[in-house]
Amino acid sequence: MKWWGWGDEQTEFDISDKPELWPFIRDSVGMTGEATRTPPVSFDDISLPPPRTNGAFRAAINASLGGERLSTTKRERLVHAYGKSFRDLWRIRRGIVDAAPDGVIYPETEAEVATLVAAAADHDVVLIPFGAGSNIAGCVEAAHDESRMVVVLDLRRMDRVLEVDAVSGTARIQAGVMGPHMEQQLNAQGFTLGHFPDSFLFSTLGGWIATRSAGMQSDRYGKIEDMVVALRMVTPSGTIETRTVPRSSNGIDVKHFCIGSEGTLGVITEAIMQVHRIPEVRLPYGYLFPNFEDGVHAIRACVEADCIPTVTRLNDPAKTALSFAYKTAAPPLKALLGKVVKNYLKRVKTLRFQSLGADAQRLRGRPADLPRASPQSE
Numbered sequence: 001m002k003w004w005g006w007g008d009e010q011t012e013f014d015i016s017d018k019p020e021l022w023p024f025i026r027d028s029v030g031m032t033g034e035a036t037r038t039p040p041v042s043f044d045d046i047s048l049p050p051p052r053t054n055g056a057f058r059a060a061i062n063a064s065l066g067g068e069r070l071s072t073t074k075r076e077r078l079v080h081a082y083g084k085s086f087r088d089l090w091r092i093r094r095g096i097v098d099a100a101p102d103g104v105i106y107p108e109t110e111a112e113v114a115t116l117v118a119a120a121a122d123h124d125v126v127l128i129p130f131g132a133g134s135n136i137a138g139c140v141e142a143a144h145d146e147s148r149m150v151v152v153l154d155l156r157r158m159d160r161v162l163e164v165d166a167v168s169g170t171a172r173i174q175a176g177v178m179g180p181h182m183e184q185q186l187n188a189q190g191f192t193l194g195h196f197p198d199s200f201l202f203s204t205l206g207g208w209i210a211t212r213s214a215g216m217q218s219d220r221y222g223k224i225e226d227m228v229v230a231l232r233m234v235t236p237s238g239t240i241e242t243r244t245v246p247r248s249s250n251g252i253d254v255k256h257f258c259i260g261s262e263g264t265l266g267v268i269t270e271a272i273m274q275v276h277r278i279p280e281v282r283l284p285y286g287y288l289f290p291n292f293e294d295g296v297h298a299i300r301a302c303v304e305a306d307c308i309p310t311v312t313r314l315n316d317p318a319k320t321a322l323s324f325a326y327k328t329a330a331p332p333l334k335a336l337l338g339k340v341v342k343n344y345l346k347r348v349k350t351l352r353f354q355s356l357g358a359d360a361q362r363l364r365g366r367p368a369d370l371p372r373a374s375p376q377s378e
Contacts, residue, residue: 131207175206
């Protein structure tokens with residue numbers, strides 16, 4: 001991703017073709033006048049702390065891996081300094097970088113990861129596992145007062161689906177694979193993992209496991225911990241390999257110590273995941289309810305009728321109004337038709353289009369009768 005924001009270098013969010021978006025935001029938060037654009041500082045204007053070095057560690061990994069593999073360029077250090085939370089982006093767009101890793105290395109195999117972890121333990125070097133950098137909890141950021149050398153392990157070169165077992169519905173996958181690349185490999189064999197977090201485009205399987213991720217299709221496929229059958233994690237004391245069994249009834253499940261460990265216990269290198277055949281039909285539906293409460297009752301009726309969609313997202317009136325504000329500019333005839341439809345929804349169907357901050361009414365009981373979904377559809 002770009003060092004100063006979300007998305008790749010060529011991607012920008014342009015509101016010039018969304019005429020209703022900025023007025024909606026301005027009115028909702030009570031701004032007056034026009035906003036002033038605040039672009040990020042230039043790359044050249046950012047100063048990073050001087051890199052620390054550990055000669056014994058560098059000599060050890062160079063001897064083991066064959067040649068210089070540790071990158072210490074300014075761009076590599078900057079890209080791996082922060083995650084993508086609001087706090088991270090606010091600081092880096094203003095050039096505030098109080099701490100940055102001293103180097104970045106890209107292991108290509110589990111054996112190389114084991115070599116790096118062992119060398120770091122022997123020479124007192126801090127290692128930070130790094131998937132794609134979309135973390136929003138500060139877990140990829142080095143401590144400001146850290147005196148030891150800090151090295152980031154970027155796993156993006158460990159990016160393959162190693163094998164798919166079509167009979168058991170499992171796949172052995174390397175931890176550094178990005179979401180889209182993983183799905184592309186699985187889809188080619190007729191399968192999907194079914195895990196689509198908001199950060200899907202810029203996050204990795206290992207990152208999902210390490211952060212106990214939830215996805216937009218968790219209603220059907222479960223969260224990431226429900227999909228992990230077994231995993232491998234390299235630690236300073238050796239490599240943990242959990243058994244490839246769907247469930248266990250013999251005490252503590254070591255696998256769940258690793259899931260959600262945020263890189264504090266070791267480096268997840270691969271996992272055997274429960275995968276699913278791609279559905280024959282995908283049927284996306286959108287419904288508008290007169291009010292938020294009716295939407296809640298409709299979802300409850302789905303649960304009671306055992307017809308849970310793959311993903312269900314209920315927006316309150318303010319979020320629905322925001323979604324309408326995201327519409328691109330339409331030709332005059334289509335825009336007029338849109339106004340007629342919206343007026344019909346407001347006056348005849350009594351839908352409430354509220355601004356941000358509107359309070360929902362108290363929930364009230366209301367039965368609903370919804371049809372059962374086809375088992376072949378999502």
